[in-house]
Amino acid sequence: MRLYQMQDSGNCYKVRLTAHMLGLPLELVDIDILKGESRSEDFLRRNPNGRVPMVEFEDGRILAESNAIMFYLAEGTPLLPEDRFARAQALQWMFFEQYSHEPYIAVARFWHSIKPGGREEKKDRFPEWHERGYQALAVMERHLSAREWFAGDDCSIADIALYAYTHVAHEGGFDLSPYGAIKGWMARLSAQPNHVPMDWRP
Numbered sequence: 001m002r003l004y005q006m007q008d009s010g011n012c013y014k015v016r017l018t019a020h021m022l023g024l025p026l027e028l029v030d031i032d033i034l035k036g037e038s039r040s041e042d043f044l045r046r047n048p049n050g051r052v053p054m055v056e057f058e059d060g061r062i063l064a065e066s067n068a069i070m071f072y073l074a075e076g077t078p079l080l081p082e083d084r085f086a087r088a089q090a091l092q093w094m095f096f097e098q099y100s101h102e103p104y105i106a107v108a109r110f111w112h113s114i115k116p117g118g119r120e121e122k123k124d125r126f127p128e129w130h131e132r133g134y135q136a137l138a139v140m141e142r143h144l145s146a147r148e149w150f151a152g153d154d155c156s157i158a159d160i161a162l163y164a165y166t167h168v169a170h171e172g173g174f175d176l177s178p179y180g181a182i183k184g185w186m187a188r189l190s191a192q193p194n195h196v197p198m199d200w201r202p
Contacts, residue, residue: 012052015069018070111125
């Protein structure tokens with residue numbers, strides 16, 4: 001299984017972490033989105049959306065979008081709850097991550113710490129990104145104040161999806177110190193068997 005990816009992308013980290021926790025081997029193909037490599041004719045032929053992560057399976061099939069890839073990899077494993085309602089909850093939080101969390105926390109991190117000159121270029125946008133990002137963190141904090149995980153009774157792909165950008169939120173200018181429940185949850189996830197940090201490579 002080949003993963004087209006960028007190492008410091010949280011969306012790509014989701015796939016690497018899920019695969020490693022499940023013991024699935026990955027071949028990494030680095031794509032530099034800052035140089036436009038995901039917009040090449042060859043890449044767009046595989047993924048017309050021109051984004052990473054993208055997985056290419058041994059039979060040639062292609063799957064894009066981080067949460068869809070995670071869902072596929074986790075099918076039939078403990079990372080995807082068996083209970084019907086808990087599975088729907090996992091999807092609920094993964095939709096939340098893409099709609100209410102990633103567009104602010106991940107985007108602030110990209111322009112603050114990854115894109116050269118981005119902090120100055122987008123300085124007018126940071127107040128909105130921080131306001132909306134803290135709103136998402138407040139939702140997570142309330143949920144985790146009464147539960148250890150986001151869906152069901154154990155760690156799932158919903159937790160991995162939200163962990164990927166939350167644990168590096170400080171790189172986007174967010175202060176996580178007031179969020180005790182989130183910090184406890186991140187510690188539980190990082191203690192899971194086969195957890196690897198974002199900079200780890202197979």
